[in-house]
Amino acid sequence: MGKTTGKVAAVNGNMVVVEFDGAVMMNEVAYIETEGKRLKSEIIRIRGNRCSMQVFEITTGIMVGDNVDFTGEMLAIEVGPGLLAQIYDGLQNPLPRLAEKCGFFLERGEYLEPLPRDQKWDFTPKVAIGAEVSGGDAVGSVPEGIFDHLIMVPFHLTRTYTVKSIASEGAYTNQEVIAVLVDGKGDEYDIFLSFTWPVKRAVMSYEERLLPYEPMVTQYRIIDTFFSVAKGGTFCVPGPFGAGKTVIQQTISQNADVDIVIFAACGERAGEVVETLKEFPQLIDPATGRSLMERTIIICNTSSMPVAAREASLYTAVTIAEYYRQMGLHVLLLADSTSRWAQALREMSGRLEEIPGEEAFPAYLESTIAGFYERAGLVRMKNGSEGSVTIGGTVSPAGGNLEEPVTQATLKVVGAFHGLSRERSAARKYPAIHPLDSWTKYQGIIAKDQVDYAMGFLVRGTEIEQMMRVVGEEGTGLSDFIIYLKGNFVDAVYMQQDTYEAADKSVKPERQKHVLDLVISVLRANLDFDDMEEARSWFATLGRMVIDYNYTPWQSKECRALEKQILDVIEAKI
Amino acid sequence: MKKIYSKIESIVGNVITVRATGVRYGELAQIETGFGTSLAEVNRLDGDMVSLQVFIGGRGISTDNNVMFLGHTMRVSFSDDILGRVFTGSAAPRDNGPALLQHMIPIGGPSVNPARRIIPRRMIRTGIPMIDLFNSLVVSQKLPIFSIYGEPYNQLLARIAMQAEVDVIVFGGMGLKFDDYLFFKNTLETGAAFHKSVMFIHTAADPTVECLMIPDMALAVAEQFALQNKDVLVLLNDMTSFADAMKEIAISQEQVPSNRGYPGDLYSQLAARYEKAVDFETAGSITVLGVTTMPGDDVTHPIPDNTGYITEGQYYLRGGRIDPFGSLSRLKQQVNGKTRKDHRALMDAMIRLYSSYKETMEKKSMGFHMSSWDEKLLIYGEHFEREMMDLSVNIALEEALDLGWWILAKCFTKDESGLRTELINEFWPA
Structure with a gap:
């Protein structure tokens, strides 16, 4: 040919x-x-x-x-050691190196090698000559930051091969052959430290897909306790502008208990990416004591960069996620925002003069969104280890209306829904995840009956609040009023969280359980009040105390002292 | 040697087609009509059929008019000579000055590499307390004024332009009433800011296609000034006219509309302009302040909605005042911690109390009983609206902070203010 x-x-x-x-x-x-x-x-x-x-x-x-x-x-990216801590555009162009070459602006037609050609990696072989391998099997490893980066047989080699030669321990670049494989017909295949993989094809070199079971802790109380996300699961965060989508994503990217975070800034403001870009290298990951950047990869195709590359950028991100998953690592992919990605599809569909669907989105919008989220999952490798890709996407619905096609297509395929509301963000109730609209299909860190019990007060309390708007406080019974106050209490001291307070920003599961027990003890208590005014002021005082308690470092002296005071206040009222 | 084509195959709306070869996408052509010459831009190529968007529109164009391709894309002259000048959407002089043809630069250039941006950290002082104190404007911020027709957004924009401490002002007027154009020109002239300003003006009576060129020209020029280490303020008024012009042209070109007739790429098109706002790592900056008029005061209308997702906040103009609830400067946190130590706390306390005042007003209007606390809030609200929110108030940030304390002290006790004891001890007026 x-x-x-x-x-x-x-x-x-x-x-x-x-x-x-x-x-x-x-x-x-x-x-x-x-x-x-x-x-x-x-x-x-x-x-x-x-x-x-x-x-x-x-x-x-x-x-x-x-x-x-x-x-x-096909459109492909290069995978191999050296991906971590990189900042790429949607086509895997390294942006900092591009800046060195071209200056302030993104000159078109400039494509650089995604992975440095001259960097040496300390290779340790894991197989011997004569061993049988196939796509996804490790032939060796190199250290990359805190990880043991497995050097795998390229995923497209799906048959069984015999190792004909393997490099000995030593330093190699990704240009040097480190192994030669031979198949049944005698054809030889050179293996390098890196290889390419088409972004629009999911990596399937694993034994089986499993049902996600382990919660991915985000250290947001409302998420971990009420609307949990499992490792290998999917979630979406729709909300109008100004509701705090990006703050939630940035905080999760810092706190999530996963090995690697891939942040795909897709069609959003460049300024927000810059914050991540400049702050992450300074932030220390408490789990490893190293810079957060060392576990992060940023794929950045901001709103003014060409639209077609925006479409590619999410695929680039998910492909890198799958690659690290193959090493038995847990990877979180945060996509901000999938609406901009869907709009890129819409623009292209319009140029192709396809028959438009709802709001001019193409008819294949749903299947494309489903196809993307389905690349998340928990899988068991051939060697028995488990790895996962968790996908969280923000959705920016037009006019804040959740009925629009992108939100609806997304809700169909995700496992958890964290709906942000303007009502809550306007009232400065952050994170503005609406507790009555949101849902999850995953089991959180706390037993279901406890969660349901606490949520019951919120549901009932909201009903009573609505009733009170009609009949006034005068027409409401004291017992109903107390339920309303209890519902508010759960919301104010547990569901809301202050990202700008060091101790409240990230709350470990242990503390979440402890505080929820305390909150539930208030909910269960049969409180004795003379009138509504007394009840209101008692809950206001208690609420303030618990919030102060939330702001103290866990198990510090002030923390214990405040807890003692809180328990005394509760005790006095039962 | 330039070839002249004298057979126009079709004229649909503002778009003509000619048969030509060797034409580049985006190239400019000059067309000679019975009413003078006009520029036209290539916006579609299909084999030898070349579609061009004619700047003055399709009216009066004859099928035998001459079309000559110029071999370059839309350009604008850039040098210090453009300061104090006014241009049209075709980059022709609108004042009586000479045409500038030196140092031509292309418009609509590539976007800035995010790796070369820096986190903004400098505040732009405007002398308006609702901005400086409550929603600080920051260098390199992109911020629209959301407004309905009839609100004094032109006056607000002009005041910010006059009082902001910047090196260059670039004004992009789109769909402006002629009177409004003269208002801005006169304001800049009387305020002695004209010598550091350049205006690109499309008035409501000018051809639609020229409207589309305004932001790109204004921003291309701004970018060059910024690269010369200047802090540039770009005023875009009104971006709704720009979006409507886009809609008009997209529909006449039979593009599939997405939402209320607007083209599917409305978000990308608006973002491409607003994202030109930048603080360069080793050079100057561009700050973009726009006006987005909201048809029917509907913030979910596609234009304000898409704008809100792109910009770093918005100023809501309502009832002649900047509404503290809808307004938001997403970058204020970057600067208001470094001004004076009571800035953030006072800002939060005053807004919280003003929000309580609003609730009290609601209760009052429903005829509920007013407690003594409610009475205090009513007095506070009145002071706040008259002395802080009124757009005619023109004081420096420090004065505004002092004024804030003075209002609080007049209306409330120290405890009721909800401020930290440490700040009260230092700032509470005796």
Whole structure:
């Protein structure tokens, strides 16, 4: 088969139609050669000898008749040691190194090696000559930060191979062959420290997928206790602008008890990425004592960067997540925001003149969103170890209306829903996760009956509050009023949390359990009040005390002293 | 040698097509009509069919008009000479000055590498307490004023422009009433800020296509000034007209509309402009202040809604005042901890009390009994609205802080203020 050649036939926005000669593949990458630059593009439709390509760059300057160079490969990224602590754009261009080369602006047509070619890694072999391996099996490892980075047989080698040669212990770059495999027919395959994998194909080199069971602790009380997320599960955070989606994601990315966090800033403000970018290297991960950046990878395709690359960026992120999962690690992927990603699909669909669905989103919106979230999961490897990819996506519904297509398509496929409400954020109740709208399908860190008991007060309390708006406090019985106050109490001292207070920002499960026990003891108590005014002021005082208690470092002297006082106040009222 | 094409194949709305080869996407052409020459921009190529968006619109264009391709994209002149000048959406002079053709720079350039941005940390003082004290404006921030028609947003924008301590002001006017354009021009002139300003003006009577060029030209020029170590303030008024112009052109080009007729890329298009706001690591900065008029006072309308997701907060103009509840400066935390130590605490306390005042007002309007605390809140609310919120108040931040303490002391006891004892001891007026 000769090399396929092509020429530009039409240009419309970021879509280019190319007339080609030879064979092309769906999602194949091609470069448009214009004004001395090579612009990366991807084939998204083929009809006869014309294919439509989405261009990952600004298309200004392209001319009918420009040459197109087909690569014969699908859109792929390079995986291997050196990914951690990197900051990439949606196509795996390392942004800091790009800045060194091009300065302030993102010049188009500049593509750098995602992984440094000259860095040496200390390789330790794990297999002997003659061993039988297949895709995903480790042939050795190199240390990368705090991890033992497994060097795996590329995932596309799905049959069984015999190790013909393996490098001895020593330092190698990712350009050097470290092993040679041979298959049944005698064909040989060179193995390097890194390899490429197409982003739109899920990695399947594992034994089986398991049901997620272990909670992923975020140290947000309302999430861990009431709306938990399991390792290998999925969750979404929809909310109007200004409700605090990004703060929640940033806090989770710091606190989550996973091995690796991948932060995909997809079509959002550059300023927010910059905060992560500049602050993470300074923050210390309490679990390892190392900089948080060492366990983080940032994929950043902000709102003003080309739209087609935004579509690719989430796939790039999830592919890297799957790669580390294959080493038996727990990976959390945070995508902010999936709505911008869906909008990228919509823009492309419009250019392709496809028949639009609801709000002009393409008809395949649901299956595309489902396909993305389904790449999360807990899996057991062939060697018995377990690894997971957890996906959390924010959704930015138009007008804050959760009925819109992206939110609805997302709710269908996620395991937990953390709905943010403007009502709560306007009242400065943070995190603004609405306790009555949100739900989870995962078991949290606390027994279900306790959680349900506490939640019962909130539900009942809200009903009473609504009733009170009609009949006034005068028309409400004291016992109902106490239930209402108890509901408010759960909300104020447990569900709300102050991200700007050091001790309250991250609450370990141990403390969550302890505080919830205390809260429940108040809920269970048969409190004795003379009138509503007394009840209100008692709960106000107690609430203030528990919040102060939340702000003290766990098990410090002040913490114990305050707890004693709180218990005394409760004791006096029973 | 430039080829001239004299057969126009089709004219639909503002878009014409000609058969031509060797034309680049985004290239400019010049078209000679019976009413003078106009620029046109290539916005679609299909084989040898070239579609062009004509700046002056399709009206009066004849199928035998001459079209000449210029071999470059839309450009604008950049040098210190443009200061004190006014241009149209075609980059032609709107004042009586000479046309500038030196140092042409392309517009709509690539976005800034996020790795080269820095966390903003400098406050822009405006002399308006509702901004300086409650929602500080920060260098490199992008912030719209959400407003309904009839609110004094032009006056507010002009005041901020006059009082902000910046090196260069770039004004982009889109769909402006001619009177409003003159208002801004006169304000800048009388305020002696004209010599550091450049205006790109599209008035409501000008062709729609020119409206689309305004933000890109204004921001391209701003970017060059910023690269010369200048702090630039870009005023975009009104971005709703810009979005409506986009809608008009998208519909006439038969693009599938997404929400209320707006094109599916509304978010990306708005973001591409607002995201030009930047604080360069080793050079100047661009701060973008826009006006977004909200059709029907509806914040869920696609324009304010998409804008809210892009910008770093918003100032809500309502009833002639900046509403402290809807307004938000997402970057204020970066600067208001470094001004004076009572800044944050006073800001929170005053807003909390004002919110209680609003609740009391609601209770009062329903005829409920007013307690002595309610009475205090009513007095406080009145003071707050008159002495802080009124847009005519023009004082420095420190004075505003002192004023805040004075209002609190006038209305409440020390305990009732809810402020920390340490701050009360230092700042409570005797």
